[in-house]
Amino acid sequence: MLQHSSLDQVFHALADPTRRAMVERLAGGPVSVSDLAAPFPVSLSAIGQHVHLLESSGLVRTSKVGRVRTVELAPDVLATAEQWFASHRSRWERRLDRLGSLLMEPDEEPEPPTKSRRRKKS
């Protein structure tokens, strides 16, 4: 299975439109920080912070040559995030299929209502 914490970071990284656009651009190949910043109406400092977040989430790798830092996609983490969907898609797809053919099977009930006692301070 996957680490929850890393999925937290990856989804959070992708929740920001600026960062998602950066990832989309990086899908075309490595780009320097300045070039990556060019399309956006924010300061270079802000972009630097986005790059740092993307890097610590594992979505990108960076390397500095001279004074230029080059950012590039790290495909593994992106694939990991995608797998989360795939693993759960099969669950509800199977379920929706059954709902189409027969209304309910005897081996899996629709969450029998539990006696949910208030779980607060015990």
Added chain:
Amino acid sequence: MLQHSSLDQVFHALADPTRRAMVERLAGGPVSVSDLAAPFPVSLSAIGQHVHLLESSGLVRTSKVGRVRTVELAPDVLATAEQWFASHRSRWERRLDRLGSLLMEPDEEPEPPTKSRRRKKS
């Protein structure tokens, strides 16, 4: 902020471990709000807020019968989010393939360095 695309909302919804766990559970079928809250050590009010956010992101649908609100997964939006990965995966997969076979093709350069003039306050 500017505009909240649905992808922003969906990824943000999935970035929280509590909400992601709720979505995972809902993949098994519809659940009431109380039953959904049971596994988590937070107040019912907090869960209600998560449910509301999940609903406004389009990830779930809810309906109230009597005093019980039932939450259920809305597969379409989940599929939309997954497609984002698929559409960009092809880009970097193709690229990595080419890097494996030949180092560089003449019709696509690795982002030729632009003369990036400072774009700040114009």
Added chain:
DNA sequence: GGAATGCTGAAGCATTTGCTTCAGTATTGG
């Protein structure tokens, strides 16, 4: 009817986010 159940809304609060500006450090080009 009265109590328990299942939410729902509002207010408050500590923390995080996404930006800003300003000041710095290497590196590179003339």
Added chain:
DNA sequence: CCAATACTGAAGCAAATGCTTCAGCATTCC
């Protein structure tokens, strides 16, 4: 050497987040 370039770091700030508590309001059970 000197200036431009490409970041990098720190401080600060408004808004958003994720919780809390308390107070309601229907609905269902006894």
